[in-house]
Amino acid sequence: MTILKAQGLTKRYGNHAAVKDFDLHLRERECIALLGPNGAGKTTTLHMLAGLIPPTAGVILSDNKILNRDTIGFLPQHPAFFDWMYPLEYLLLAGTLSGMTKRTIKERSLQVLEMTGLLEARKQKIGSFSGGMKQRLGLAQAIMHEPKILLLDEPVSALDPAGRIDVMNILEELKKDKAILFSTHVLHDAEQICDRALIMKSGQSVSYENIKEWRGNQSSERYRLETSVSLPIEGLQNLYEEIDIREPKLIVGTLRDKVTPNMLLQQCIRQDIGIRYFGAEEKTLEEHYIEVIEG
Numbered sequence: 001m002t003i004l005k006a007q008g009l010t011k012r013y014g015n016h017a018a019v020k021d022f023d024l025h026l027r028e029r030e031c032i033a034l035l036g037p038n039g040a041g042k043t044t045t046l047h048m049l050a051g052l053i054p055p056t057a058g059v060i061l062s063d064n065k066i067l068n069r070d071t072i073g074f075l076p077q078h079p080a081f082f083d084w085m086y087p088l089e090y091l092l093l094a095g096t097l098s099g100m101t102k103r104t105i106k107e108r109s110l111q112v113l114e115m116t117g118l119l120e121a122r123k124q125k126i127g128s129f130s131g132g133m134k135q136r137l138g139l140a141q142a143i144m145h146e147p148k149i150l151l152l153d154e155p156v157s158a159l160d161p162a163g164r165i166d167v168m169n170i171l172e173e174l175k176k177d178k179a180i181l182f183s184t185h186v187l188h189d190a191e192q193i194c195d196r197a198l199i200m201k202s203g204q205s206v207s208y209e210n211i212k213e214w215r216g217n218q219s220s221e222r223y224r225l226e227t228s229v230s231l232p233i234e235g236l237q238n239l240y241e242e243i244d245i246r247e248p249k250l251i252v253g254t255l256r257d258k259v260t261p262n263m264l265l266q267q268c269i270r271q272d273i274g275i276r277y278f279g280a281e282e283k284t285l286e287e288h289y290i291e292v293i294e295g
């Protein structure tokens with residue numbers, strides 16, 4: 001069932017359309033990545049969906065009714081923290097702003113700190129937190145009131161690899177009972193965790209892929225060949241229809257009609273080329289993204 005629907009969403013600043021005719025169908029427990037270059041309109045879209053800025057045109061519905069803000073948890077791109085506060089004070093503030101009672105806030109704060117791996121750090125001031133811990137506290141704030149929908153603006157872009165993995169693991173858990181829409185420039189994460197990827201360019205949605213179906217639809221006729229020596233390409237080249245020599249020891253390509261992978265491997269053996277890896281290669285979301293953005 002669609003839990004968040006947007007139709008014809010548009011935001012104009014003067015003559016400039018930051019977002020134009022944007023449609024979205026976010027289903028229960030679905031995770032969608034919002035991708036696009038800087039300035040594509042991702043933040044503006046998330047702000048409209050979160051009710052932070054009014055759209056110039058278009059409608060936003062939840063369960064086919066006018067969106068109730070209580071169903072949304074939002075993590076801004078640059079969450080503001082008071083360094084002198086303790087995490088529980090910050091969550092008290094967030095819970096109070098969401099209209100929660102003091103008693104519920106107390107219980108729920110400990111739960112969300114546990115979920116975000118910050119329970120042990122509850123006696124530390126926020127000022128002593130690392131970037132990753134702050135981002136997790138931002139997530140804790142977003143889920144305080146148990147929203148059904150999470151909107152996250154670049155939750156991992158500013159984090160180091162360990163911090164990114166922590167946040168991604170939390171999102172994996174959260175998506176078991178929440179619908180999540182998050183913007184990111186880290187395409188690998190989007191590919192790992194999301195059901196769909198929505199690519200925006202110049203304020204418009206230009207590609208909307210179901211990641212599983214998109215993978216299944218790919219004809220895996222590209223092969224990746226990694227060798228232990230720099231490739232003497234003569235002899236191999238005429239077996240390929242299309243060839244991409246990425247590095248001296250790595251080529252990716254599609255074989256000619258009637259050429260089998262075995263024939264390619266036999267040719268490598270004849271030329272005494274040591275094979276380190278050979279296998280079918282699927283297109284990555286990153287390659288698809290670049291084709292869509294540059295196309």
Ligand SMILES: Nc1ncnc2c1ncn2[C@@H]1O[C@H](COP(=O)(O)OP(=O)(O)OP(=O)(O)O)[C@@H](O)[C@H]1O
Nearest residue numbers: 013017018019036037038039040041042043044045
């Ligand atoms: N308050 C504003 N006034 C005028 N123009 C704005 C305003 N907010 C955003 N824009 C413009 O709208 C466009 C979309 O901006 P937005 O921040 O939504 O992009 P984004 O995809 O989130 O970019 P990034 O990846 O850099 O965060 C940009 O051209 C931006 O300059």
